[in-house]
Amino acid sequence: MVKRFPSGIAPSEITPRAVYLRRRDFVAGALSAGLIGTMAPLMPANATPLQFSKSAFSTTEPPTPRKDVTTYNNFYEFGTDKGDPAAYAHTLTTKPWTVKVGGLVGKPGDYDVDDLIRNTALEERIYRMRCVEGWSMVIPWVGVPLADILKRLEPQGSAKYVAFETLVRPAEMPGQRGLFQPLPWPYVEGLRLDEAMHPLTILAVGLYGEILPNQNGAPIRLVVPWKYGFKSIKSIVRISLTEREPPTSWSKQNPREYGFYSNVNPQVDHPRWSQATERRIGESGLFVKRRPTLMFNGYADEVASLYAGMDLKANY
Amino acid sequence: MSALNHAPPHWTRLVLGADPIRRAIYIVGMMPAASTFHLALTDALGADPQKTLERTLGLWALRFLIIGLAISPLRQIGGPNLTRWRRTVGLLAFYYAVMHLSVYMMLDQGLAWSVIWADIVKRPFITVGMLAFTLLVPLAVTSNTTMIKRLGGVAWNKLHRLVYAAAALAVLHFVMLVKSWTFELALYCALIAGLLLFRLIMSLRKPQRASRRQPA
Numbered sequence: 001m002v003k004r005f006p007s008g009i010a011p012s013e014i015t016p017r018a019v020y021l022r023r024r025d026f027v028a029g030a031l032s033a034g035l036i037g038t039m040a041p042l043m044p045a046n047a048t049p050l051q052f053s054k055s056a057f058s059t060t061e062p063p064t065p066r067k068d069v070t071t072y073n074n075f076y077e078f079g080t081d082k083g084d085p086a087a088y089a090h091t092l093t094t095k096p097w098t099v100k101v102g103g104l105v106g107k108p109g110d111y112d113v114d115d116l117i118r119n120t121a122l123e124e125r126i127y128r129m130r131c132v133e134g135w136s137m138v139i140p141w142v143g144v145p146l147a148d149i150l151k152r153l154e155p156q157g158s159a160k161y162v163a164f165e166t167l168v169r170p171a172e173m174p175g176q177r178g179l180f181q182p183l184p185w186p187y188v189e190g191l192r193l194d195e196a197m198h199p200l201t202i203l204a205v206g207l208y209g210e211i212l213p214n215q216n217g218a219p220i221r222l223v224v225p226w227k228y229g230f231k232s233i234k235s236i237v238r239i240s241l242t243e244r245e246p247p248t249s250w251s252k253q254n255p256r257e258y259g260f261y262s263n264v265n266p267q268v269d270h271p272r273w274s275q276a277t278e279r280r281i282g283e284s285g286l287f288v289k290r291r292p293t294l295m296f297n298g299y300a301d302e303v304a305s306l307y308a309g310m311d312l313k314a315n316y
Numbered sequence: 317m318s319a320l321n322h323a324p325p326h327w328t329r330l331v332l333g334a335d336p337i338r339r340a341i342y343i344v345g346m347m348p349a350a351s352t353f354h355l356a357l358t359d360a361l362g363a364d365p366q367k368t369l370e371r372t373l374g375l376w377a378l379r380f381l382i383i384g385l386a387i388s389p390l391r392q393i394g395g396p397n398l399t400r401w402r403r404t405v406g407l408l409a410f411y412y413a414v415m416h417l418s419v420y421m422m423l424d425q426g427l428a429w430s431v432i433w434a435d436i437v438k439r440p441f442i443t444v445g446m447l448a449f450t451l452l453v454p455l456a457v458t459s460n461t462t463m464i465k466r467l468g469g470v471a472w473n474k475l476h477r478l479v480y481a482a483a484a485l486a487v488l489h490f491v492m493l494v495k496s497w498t499f500e501l502a503l504y505c506a507l508i509a510g511l512l513l514f515r516l517i518m519s520l521r522k523p524q525r526a527s528r529r530q531p532a
Contacts, residue, residue, distance in 0.1 A: 072363030082497050083362065133495070136365060182496035251498070272441055272492065274434075279366065286356045286365045289426060 048211040050122055052142045057200055058126035059298075064137035066208045068282040072130065073215050075234055076182045077166065077173040084175065085215035087132035092172050092235070094219040103163070106154030113219050118203060122145040124209070125202055127225035129232075130264045130297045136278045140207025141223050147197040155193065155241050162196040163246035164189045164222060165238035183249050189233035190246035190260065191224065192306075200225055200302055204237075226260045226299040259316040263307070264297035268316050338404050345408040348376050349415060366423050373416040378490065378504060380409035381483045385511040392518065403459045406479065410456040413449050413486075441492035448485035451478045480515070483508050 003194050005219070015100025063069075075085035097113040122142050130136045166187040170176040176185050195201065202221045205212055212218040224231050230250055240246070250258035266276045277290035296303050305316075352372045355361045384405040391397045400471045425432050435442045455476055457463070464472050487508045494501060 068363035076496075080362075080496065135367075178499075180497060180499045180500070180502065272437060279364065281363045285359050286361070286369065288366055288421065290424075 010258050016118060018275055030288075047074065048276040049209055050142050050211065052110075052122035052124045052206070052207045052209070055123045055125050056125065057302075058140075059128060059138060061126075061138045063126060063140050064210075064280070069137060069207065070140055070213050070215060072281060074229065075175075075215060075217065077175045077185070077187065077235070078215070079175045080182050083174055087217075088230065089214035091214065092169075092214045092218070094214065094235075097219045097237075100238045101153055101240070102238070103242050104156040105241050106156065106160035107152070115201065115203075116149060117144050117220070122146045122206065123202075125200075125204075125223070125225075127200075127223060128297050129223075129225065129229055130278060130293060132230055132258070132262070132275075134273060134275070135279055135281055136293075136297075137281045140208055140210060141202065141204040142201040142212075143204035143223065145199055145224070146201045146203050147199065149203060150196060150241075153239075153241075158243050159241035160193050161246055162191050162193060163238075163240045163242055163243065164233045164236050165233045165240075165257035167237045183253055187233060187236075187249045188246065188252075189231055189248050190242075191222075191231075192245075193241070194306055195224065195303075198303060198306065200299060226296040226303045227265060229236045231262050232257075253305065261307075261312075261315050263303075263312065263316075264293060265295060265312055265316070266293040267295075268313055324379045335400075338401060342408070345405070346411075347379065347462060349412065352373065356409055366419070370416060370419045370424060372492070373412050373419060374461075377409050377412035377416055378486050380405055380412060381479070381486060382507050382511065384409060384479065384503070385508070387481055389511060389514045402465040407456060407459050410452050410459075413452055417449055440487055444485050444492060445489035448482045448489055451485070455482075480512055484512065 005288070019281040060141065071086045072082045073085040074082060078088045098110050099113055099116055100110050101116075102108045122144060124140055124142050126138060126140045127155075128136060131141050166185075168176060168186045169172070175181065191201070202223050204221050205215060207216050207221060212221065214235075219234075220236050221234040222232045222236065223299055231248075231249075245260055248260055250259075250262075264275075269275050275293055276292045279288050279290055294300070326388060339471050352361070352369055356365050356369045359365065384402055387398045387405070388401045391399065421427060421432055424462070436446050437443070455478060457474060458467060458472065467475065490504065
């Protein structure tokens with residue numbers, strides 16, 4: 001069973017149900033009072049504020065500064081340097097954006113991204129993000145539970161996995177051109193169906209209360225907070241439900257170093273470096289101290305049951 | 317004028333030597349370090365300043381190793397003879413390696429010696445990096461005129477061939493830590509492989525020439 005509330009959250013921090021149910025009135029009230037309007041000058045140009053509710057799944061840890069979250073990215077479609085996505089992704093066309101849904105679903109088809117998430121309330125999820133390279137951030141995503149979307153697509157009984165695919169568009173993605181291409185394209189990822197249906201798993205369309213910046217995987221990306229960052233595939237153009245475990249980019253590239261599961265696990269080292277500790281980005285700059293990495297990135301209470309009885313050393 | 321001759325040498329002369337070109341190489345060569353430390357201390361090195369500082373210093377150590385290794389081939393293919401300043405370039409490489417290692421030990425690992433030792437033993441890329449650094453130490457220690465005289469030219473030259481292994485290990489250290497190949501990495505590998513291969517070819521050609529000179 002999945003526990004609804006993580007143990008770290010005091011009942012006093014949880015919005016009372018009566019208040020929660022009136023959240024739209026609150027937003028409307030704030031709008032008419034001009035509260036949200038006055039926030040606009042604080043936001044970067046072209047940013048589109050989103051309307052969303054808060055979530056009990058959010059951490060209370062301080063979020064990593066927006067500047068770091070949007071300028072320090074691994075998005076190899078735009079280049080292997082962490083500054084490349086912020087430098088080159090702004091030219092990516094994200095409208096119109098079609099997500100092809102196929103495989104073992106009752107409602108396959110080509111969905112416009114807006115139609116795909118329409119009628120699903122946006123939630124803010126402030127999650128820890130642990131990169132396989134040994135650094136971490138705290139990121140305020142805005143998105144929808146993947147489970148809500150999948151249920152509406154009606155998975156067939158035989159479906160056991162969900163496969164995802166990123167856009168291939170060399171004309172707009174410089175990392176997909178030239179002699180040295182770090183990975184075969186398209187970038188592909190996958191989850192077991194129960195992982196995909198877990199309430200922590202979301203499709204994010206926003207960041208820091210605004211439309212997702214291109215370098216963070218616009219217009220729609222996966223966020224699976226208990227797995228290493230590379231599992232959270234960006235700029236998704238295809239979602240397929242399958243019976244067999246789908247191939248995933250990094251484990252195809254180097255099966256010894258990257259497995260299908262890639263759960264954050266301080267006890268299972270990367271073959272080349274330790275995963276026991278991490279550096280939190282944006283925390284005391286040059287003199288940042290390593291902090292211990294937590295099992296399942298601190299989401300063990302919620303997700304450990306998904307892997308009951310599994311050898312996590314063998315299924316890394 | 318005579319008063320000037322008896323004045324104690326200025327401190328810059330003691331540190332940097334009398335040769336103005338050598339001084340210039342030191343000053344220019346230390347600029348990347350000055351710049352990256354300045355950016356690091358003013359919080360201008362991006363989201364992960366520690367890693368950027370560590371990588372930048374390591375990269376410059378590798379670059380100066382490559383420049384040092386290029387000096388003999390340049391002369392042998394008919395270019396200018398810069399051998400006089402090769403030790404200076406080699407020492408710059410060593411100083412950058414010291415700074416790179418210090419950032420790893422002090423900032424990255426916070427001088428947690430047990431963790432550092434575990435890293436050296438368990439992580440092949442760190443083992444290789446430490447080995448490269450260790451090989452540079454005797455070269456740096458003997459990079460002065462007194463030591464050349466004491467060892468004698470032949471022995472000194474032999475000892476300093478360790479730099480070939482150090483350079484190969486340094487670039488291997490780089491290869492082993494990245495997640496995937498990049499143009500930059502391929503370029504460094506090609507440069508070091510080329511410079512080492514050049515020496516191998518030259519050393520294979522020499523005995524042939526010598527045998528031709530032998531009397532029939």
